[in-house]
Amino acid sequence: MFFIIFGIVEYFVDSGDQPAFIEKPVVLLFLLFVLMIIIAIEAIIGAMENILYQSLDEEGKARYEASKVKTPKFFIWIKKMYLKLLGSRPIEEEHEIILDHNYDGIKELNNDLPPWWLYGFYATIIFGAIYLLRYHVFNGQNQYDELEIEYAEANAAIEEYNKTAKDRVDFNSVELLTDASSLANGKQIFETTCVACHKADGGGGIGPNLTDKHWILGGGIKNVFKTITEGGRDGKGMIAWKQTYKPSEIAQVASYVLSLQGTTPAEPKAAEGDLWVDENAGPPSETNEQASDSTQVEMN
Numbered sequence: 389m390f391f392i393i394f395g396i397v398e399y400f401v402d403s404g405d406q407p408a409f410i411e412k413p414v415v416l417l418f419l420l421f422v423l424m425i426i427i428a429i430e431a432i433i434g435a436m437e438n439i440l441y442q443s444l445d446e447e448g449k450a451r452y453e454a455s456k457v458k459t460p461k462f463f464i465w466i467k468k469m470y471l472k473l474l475g476s477r478p479i480e481e482e483h484e485i486i487l488d489h490n491y492d493g494i495k496e497l498n499n500d501l502p503p504w505w506l507y508g509f510y511a512t513i514i515f516g517a518i519y520l521l522r523y524h525v526f527n528g529q530n531q532y533d534e535l536e537i538e539y540a541e542a543n544a545a546i547e548e549y550n551k552t553a554k555d556r557v558d559f560n561s562v563e564l565l566t567d568a569s570s571l572a573n574g575k576q577i578f579e580t581t582c583v584a585c586h587k588a589d590g591g592g593g594i595g596p597n598l599t600d601k602h603w604i605l606g607g608g609i610k611n612v613f614k615t616i617t618e619g620g621r622d623g624k625g626m627i628a629w630k631q632t633y634k635p636s637e638i639a640q641v642a643s644y645v646l647s648l649q650g651t652t653p654a655e656p657k658a659a660e661g662d663l664w665v666d667e668n669a670g671p672p673s674e675t676n677e678q679a680s681d682s683t684q685v686e687m688n
C-alpha cells in the first residue's frame with residue numbers, strides 16, 4: 389500500500405531529476421504521515437483480531453485456525469521448486485548416502501551436486517560456447533563498434549531534432565519561410581512592433597525603407613534575421629529583438645520583411661545603404677533561383 393502511494397506521488401509530483409521526496413520536504417512529510425497511518429491501522433486491526441480471538445472458546449479457536457491457515461498454491465509451488473533445486477535429502481533418508489568415513493564421530497554424506505549449481509554450470513558452458521562463436525569466430529560487434537554505432541545514432545537524432553526544433557534557428561541555419569501561416573505570423577509581429585518606425589507598408593520612417601533593394605546592414609534572410617536579432621548600429625534606434633521574440637518568430641518576421649521586397653509603399657523613404665546582390669544568385673541554377681527569388685524581385 390505504502391509503495392503504491394509512493395509511486396503515485398513520484399509520478400505526479402514534478403521534481404526534475406531528483407526523487408520528489410528529496411526535492412520537496414513536504415512530500416517526505418506526507419509520506420511519513422501516510423506510513424504512520426498505515427502502521428496505526430495495521431496495529432489496530434491486529435489488536436482487534438487478537439481480542440476477538442481471545443474471546444472465542446476452544447472450539448471456536450480451532451475453527452478459526454483452520455479457516456485461517458491456507459497457503460496459496462503459488463507459495464507451495466515455490467517451496468517445492470526450492471527444495472528440488474536444492475537437491476538435499478531429508479534427514480530421514482540420510483542413512484542411504486552416508487559414507488563410512490568416520491572421524492571421531494564426524495561423518496560424511498555423499499550428496500549429489502545441487503541441481504541449481506549443476507544447471508547453472510551447464511548454462512555457463514552454453515553461454516561460453518555461444519560467446520566464443522559469436523565474438524571470436526564470427527567477429528561480432530565489440531564494444532568499440534557498439535560505441536560508434538551509438539554515436540552515429542545519437543548524431544542522427546540530434547540532426548533530426550534540429551530539423552524540427554524551430555527555435556534552434558540561428559544566423560547560419562535560418563531559411564526564408566514562404567508558407568502562408570509563417571508569413572501571417574510575421575505580419576502580425578511586424579504590425580504590432582515594427583510599424584512605429586518602419587510603417588505598415590515598410591516604406592520607412594524613423595527606420596529605413598524595407599521594400600527597396602538597398603540595405604544598410606545587408607539584405608537576404610540571414611542578414612535581416614541577424615539585424616532583427618542583434619539590432620542595428622549603436623544609437624540608430626533599431627534595438628535587438630532577441631529578448632522579445634523567439635528565434636522562430638524572428639525568422640517569421642524577417643521572412644515577412646523580405647516579402648515586402650519590390651512592393652510600392654505609399655510614402656517610400658529614399659533608399660539607404662548599398663544595393664544588395666545575393667551572392668548565391670550567381671548563374672541561375674534551380675536551387676539558387678528558389679532560394680533567392682524573393683530578394684530578387686524587380687522593382688518597377
Ligand code: HEC
Nearest residue numbers: 581582585594595596603604605606615620621624625626
Ligand atoms: C524604434 C524604431 C524601430 C523599431 C521599433 C524597429 N526598427 Fe528596424 N530599424 C530602425 C532603424 C533606425 C534602423 C536602421 C539601423 C541602422 O542604421 O543601423 C532599422 C533597421 C532595420 C532593418 C535593416 C534595414 C537595412 O537597411 O539594413 C531591418 C530588417 C529592420 N529594421 C526590421 C525591423 C523589424 C522586423 C522590427 C520589428 C520587430 C523593427 N525593425 C523595429 C528602427 C526601428
